[in-house]
Amino acid sequence: MNMLVTPASPTTPNGTTRPQVRIVIVGHVDHGKSTLVGRLLHETGSLPDGKLEMLKAVSARRGMPFEWSFLLDALQTERDQGITIDTTQIRFRTNSRDIVLIDAPGHAEFLRNMITGASQADGAVLIIDALEGVRDQTRRHGYLLHLLGVKQVAIVVNKMDRVDFSADRFKAISDEISAHLSGLGVTPTAVIPISARDGDGVADRTDRIGWYKGPTVVEALDRLEPARPLEALALRLPVQAIYKFDARRIVAGRIESGSLKAGDEIVIMPAGKIAKIKTVESWPVTPVAGRQGAGRSVGVTLDRELFIERGDIVAHAGTAPRETRRLRARIFWLHDKPLAKGDQLLVRCGPKESRATVVAIEKAVDPGELESSENKAIGRNHVGEIDISLSNPIATDPYNENPRTGRLVIEIAGRIAGGGLVLSVDAGQRAVPVDIVPVESALRPDERSARYQHNGAVVWLTGLPASGKSTLAKALERRLFSNGGSPILLDGDTLRAGLNSDLGFSAADRSENIRRLAEVATHLARNGHIAIVAAVSPAREDRATARRIADTFREIHVATPADVCEERDPKGHYKKARAGALASFTGIGNDYEAPQAAELVIDTSKRTVAEAADEIERMLKTSGVLFDEAVDLAANI
Amino acid sequence: MDHLDQLEAQSIYIFREAFARLKKIALLWSLGKDSNVMIWLARKAFFGKMPFPALHVDTGKKFPEMYRFRDHYGKEWDLDLRVEPCPPIDAVDPTLPPAARSAARKTEGLKMALAKYGFDGLIAGIRRDEEATRAKERVFSPRGLEGNWDVRDQPPEFWDHFNASPPQGAHLRIHPILHWTEADIWAYTKRENIPIIPLYLAKNGKRYRSLGDQDITNPVNSTASSIDEILIELEQTKVPERAGRALDHETEDAFERLRVAGYL
Numbered sequence: 001m002n003m004l005v006t007p008a009s010p011t012t013p014n015g016t017t018r019p020q021v022r023i024v025i026v027g028h029v030d031h032g033k034s035t036l037v038g039r040l041l042h043e044t045g046s047l048p049d050g051k052l053e054m055l056k057a058v059s060a061r062r063g064m065p066f067e068w069s070f071l072l073d074a075l076q077t078e079r080d081q082g083i084t085i086d087t088t089q090i091r092f093r094t095n096s097r098d099i100v101l102i103d104a105p106g107h108a109e110f111l112r113n114m115i116t117g118a119s120q121a122d123g124a125v126l127i128i129d130a131l132e133g134v135r136d137q138t139r140r141h142g143y144l145l146h147l148l149g150v151k152q153v154a155i156v157v158n159k160m161d162r163v164d165f166s167a168d169r170f171k172a173i174s175d176e177i178s179a180h181l182s183g184l185g186v187t188p189t190a191v192i193p194i195s196a197r198d199g200d201g202v203a204d205r206t207d208r209i210g211w212y213k214g215p216t217v218v219e220a221l222d223r224l225e226p227a228r229p230l231e232a233l234a235l236r237l238p239v240q241a242i243y244k245f246d247a248r249r250i251v252a253g254r255i256e257s258g259s260l261k262a263g264d265e266i267v268i269m270p271a272g273k274i275a276k277i278k279t280v281e282s283w284p285v286t287p288v289a290g291r292q293g294a295g296r297s298v299g300v301t302l303d304r305e306l307f308i309e310r311g312d313i314v315a316h317a318g319t320a321p322r323e324t325r326r327l328r329a330r331i332f333w334l335h336d337k338p339l340a341k342g343d344q345l346l347v348r349c350g351p352k353e354s355r356a357t358v359v360a361i362e363k364a365v366d367p368g369e370l371e372s373s374e375n376k377a378i379g380r381n382h383v384g385e386i387d388i389s390l391s392n393p394i395a396t397d398p399y400n401e402n403p404r405t406g407r408l409v410i411e412i413a414g415r416i417a418g419g420g421l422v423l424s425v426d427a428g429q430r431a432v433p434v435d436i437v438p439v440e441s442a443l444r445p446d447e448r449s450a451r452y453q454h455n456g457a458v459v460w461l462t463g464l465p466a467s468g469k470s471t472l473a474k475a476l477e478r479r480l481f482s483n484g485g486s487p488i489l490l491d492g493d494t495l496r497a498g499l500n501s502d503l504g505f506s507a508a509d510r511s512e513n514i515r516r517l518a519e520v521a522t523h524l525a526r527n528g529h530i531a532i533v534a535a536v537s538p539a540r541e542d543r544a545t546a547r548r549i550a551d552t553f554r555e556i557h558v559a560t561p562a563d564v565c566e567e568r569d570p571k572g573h574y575k576k577a578r579a580g581a582l583a584s585f586t587g588i589g590n591d592y593e594a595p596q597a598a599e600l601v602i603d604t605s606k607r608t609v610a611e612a613a614d615e616i617e618r619m620l621k622t623s624g625v626l627f628d629e630a631v632d633l634a635a636n637i
Numbered sequence: 638m639d640h641l642d643q644l645e646a647q648s649i650y651i652f653r654e655a656f657a658r659l660k661k662i663a664l665l666w667s668l669g670k671d672s673n674v675m676i677w678l679a680r681k682a683f684f685g686k687m688p689f690p691a692l693h694v695d696t697g698k699k700f701p702e703m704y705r706f707r708d709h710y711g712k713e714w715d716l717d718l719r720v721e722p723c724p725p726i727d728a729v730d731p732t733l734p735p736a737a738r739s740a741a742r743k744t745e746g747l748k749m750a751l752a753k754y755g756f757d758g759l760i761a762g763i764r765r766d767e768e769a770t771r772a773k774e775r776v777f778s779p780r781g782l783e784g785n786w787d788v789r790d791q792p793p794e795f796w797d798h799f800n801a802s803p804p805q806g807a808h809l810r811i812h813p814i815l816h817w818t819e820a821d822i823w824a825y826t827k828r829e830n831i832p833i834i835p836l837y838l839a840k841n842g843k844r845y846r847s848l849g850d851q852d853i854t855n856p857v858n859s860t861a862s863s864i865d866e867i868l869i870e871l872e873q874t875k876v877p878e879r880a881g882r883a884l885d886h887e888t889e890d891a892f893e894r895l896r897v898a899g900y901l
Contacts, residue, residue: 020640047875051877089765089766089772090772091766091818112791112792112793113791113793115793115795116775116791116793116794116795119794119795119796120796229638240650240653240654240657241653241656241657243683243684245683245684245685245686245688246684246686248684250684252653252682253653254646254649254650281684282681282684283680283681283684283685284680284685286684293638295638295642295643295646296638296642296646297645297646297647297649297650297653297682299684310657334793348798351654351657407795407796409795409796409798411800411802413802414800414801414802414804415792415800415802416792416793416794416795416798416800419793419795419796419798
């Protein structure tokens with residue numbers, strides 16, 4: 001069955017090579033946004049056949065005069081209430097470019113929708129009613145454009161027919177809005193008098209505005225530039241994920257700025273680990289040669305195995321972002337409950353998320369009024385400057401150095417509640433960047449393998465308390481050692497007495513406990529030892545992290561039934577927990593997540609210790625950790 | 638980077654966010670041009686392997702060519718294909734007009750599949766330029782417990798930050814090609830040499846611009862018998878893409894009602 005359609009000619013005859021500009025239309029409610037959009041679509045011949053007739057018929061049926069805004073207010077509720085509820089996107093073409101028009105609602109209640117639309121725009125049209133003049137929402141929208149980094153703003157003074165096309169009225173409004181915007185650092189690209197309903201100034205200059213010599217709306221749109229490429233800035237590749245679908249370990253993400261290619265020396269922030277890009281992977285053809293620039297979603301492999309997490313940033317050494325636990329941000333707040341000092345939040349900076357606390361509120365203001373200012377809390381639809389302290393270090397840039405990475409959003413109860421710009425970064429105590437170059441062992445892995453008759457590995461025993469993990473681990477340690485190997489026991493409780501004595505039993509601390517165990521075990525394994533870890537490690541995700549960290553990971557589920565474990569209770573923990581004296585004890589509750597695909601499952605109520613150790617030894621042999629007597633060591637070099 | 642490169646990079650970004658932030662997702666494969674491009678993009682995002690199931694909610698009324706396509710490429714692309722049936726027409730809201738009612742079977746089938754597998758994210762191939770209510774969609778669009786879409790209370794999306802925490806038992810719709818147009822889909826299909834169902838190409842002066850169920854989809858007048866000719870036709874036509882979809886024309890709000898209830 002052949003369904004492939006072979007391309008008939010090498011060129012694509014559609015207009016996809018024309019520059020595309022995304023423009024948001026904003027302004028106070030009822031100042032005429034949807035009308036202008038409807039009119040623009042009509043004037044540029046962008047309406048489908050029959051659309052106008054259909055809407056005219058709908059209007060007639062409802063006994064309403066036809067409005068251009070009906071074109072966009074497609075939702076029933078919107079037509080019923082006569083307002084635009086949500087942002088929508090419509091395409092049309094001018095002489096020189098394709099335009100994506102983002103129509104954003106002006107109603108204060110739907111400010112979040114306006115932000116959703118405007119945050120995707122390259123430029124903006126800010127519309128003002130000639131009769132009403134500059135209103136709160138006009139100023140709020142002007143401020144938001146500034147906050148979102150939209151620098152190209154064309155001002156349209158609409159409904160000029162309502163003020164008899166008065167040049168004086170136009171000038172007064174023009175002066176007021178220009179002053180407001182330049183106070184925010186935004187210079188309007190044009191100020192245009194129009195009547196959207198009648199078409200004056202939209203595509204044509206009419207006699208009624210004969211005194212106006214500037215561009216029409218269509219001409220002004222034609223002059224807006226597409227977003228500038230960000231390749232000139234330093235490399236920022238925020239890590240979305242690490243994929244290990246096959247033998248490759250691919251670091252995937254989108255290049256937000258700068259560029260990269262195979263062979264580049266890179267640093268992974270915030271940890272400051274150094275590596276080289278080995279390949280740039282792709283599909284269906286891989287690897288990819290040549291430099292990959294900002295905007296590309298890529299995957300890279302590195303020349304060494306480093307522990308990398310979602311949210312880390314890949315940068316070039318020397319131009320890495322700062323590592324911080326504290327930053328100042330200018331934010332726009334959308335949540336019903338005002339944001340106050342001491343509030344606990346979730347902050348997202350690209351793919352990185354961190355719990356955070358509001359340390360200080362420096363400024364809080366309603367951008368619609370501007371004169372009222374306080375600094376106790378930031379109310380809904382207000383802006384403010386806040387200091388945030390983060391529970392995990394993150395790597396980020398101030399917005400004025402990198403607009404792509406210097407952005408953040410704040411989440412409350414799983415929903416975006418606000419967002420804004422990183423103003424400054426209070427870099428941590430560490431020197432920046434931290435130039436950690438791992439020192440390699442003097443011995444090669446094969447030299448150790450030859451002596452010990454095994455490869456390095458992490459053997460991870462997980463199971464309920466008193467399931468027999470430590471007993472089994474010690475028997476295995478003795479067995480391997482007797483055979484000339486180099487086993488090392490890492491018991492969870494033992495390490496909690498020292499290395500991990502700063503950790504408690506919260507979910508986050510438990511994860512960190514497992515991560516450290518895995519890092520230590522992996523270090524030993526890389527140096528040829530068999531690290532035997534005995535730890536309850538109740539969370540599946542934590543064990544998955546451990547597996548990711550380790551190069552060779554063998555998981556053994558010590559699946560002794562819960563009642564047997566409790567009956568044994570050698571440390572008396574079950575008894576204490578039953579008596580309520582031991583909080584967060586795994587075993588009594590239901591928080592143990594059994595492995596789904598362990599390399600081996602052992603029930604110690606049905607096996608002697610020696611039998612169990614035999615089974616483990618067999619598994620290690622068949623899975624290539626332990627060598628059978630005669631091994632061609634040369635094959636391992 | 639040209640226009641198609643930009644669209645592709647953005648879609649891949651969205652796929653990777655969905656895979657990283659949700660626990661159990663599936664891609665809705667309707668076998669049409671858009672969802673085929675989506676599968677292609679997913680394989681790009683994950684380096685050849687789509688690491689989640691392709692879900693075909695089957696009304697049983699697709700064209701034979703579509704079933705052949707599914708069975709062939711489901712294997713060739715190594716998809717984890719799940720075919721799920723829809724309930725009979727009697728089980729669907731009788732107040733809907735006939736074509737919309739027929740289409741609503743798919744909404745019900747979708748709900749059954751959601752309940753069966755417990756997906757918290759469904760990747761769907763809708764585009765903003767297809768239809769007015771779709772233009773108002775978010776990239777990550779939360780659905781209520783009944784699969785319903787609350788258009789009046791959509792969470793904000795700042796830049797490329799998406800809301801990815803559905804309430805317990807609810808799910809998210811993820812729209813990785815929301816920003817593409819019909820012409821983009823064809824130009825990309827051609828550039829990447831993605832297989833298509835031949836029903837899209839004109840035969841005897843007719844072709845399908847949009848493929849749905851046999852009983853509610855009609856071909857449009859066209860002489861475009863290659864992708865190049867389709868692209869030229871799209872440059873010139875003023876006929877909307879869904880002109881051949883009966884349900885869009887029954888009443889003014891039939892489609893909106895369907896979508897609010899959970900339809901794609």
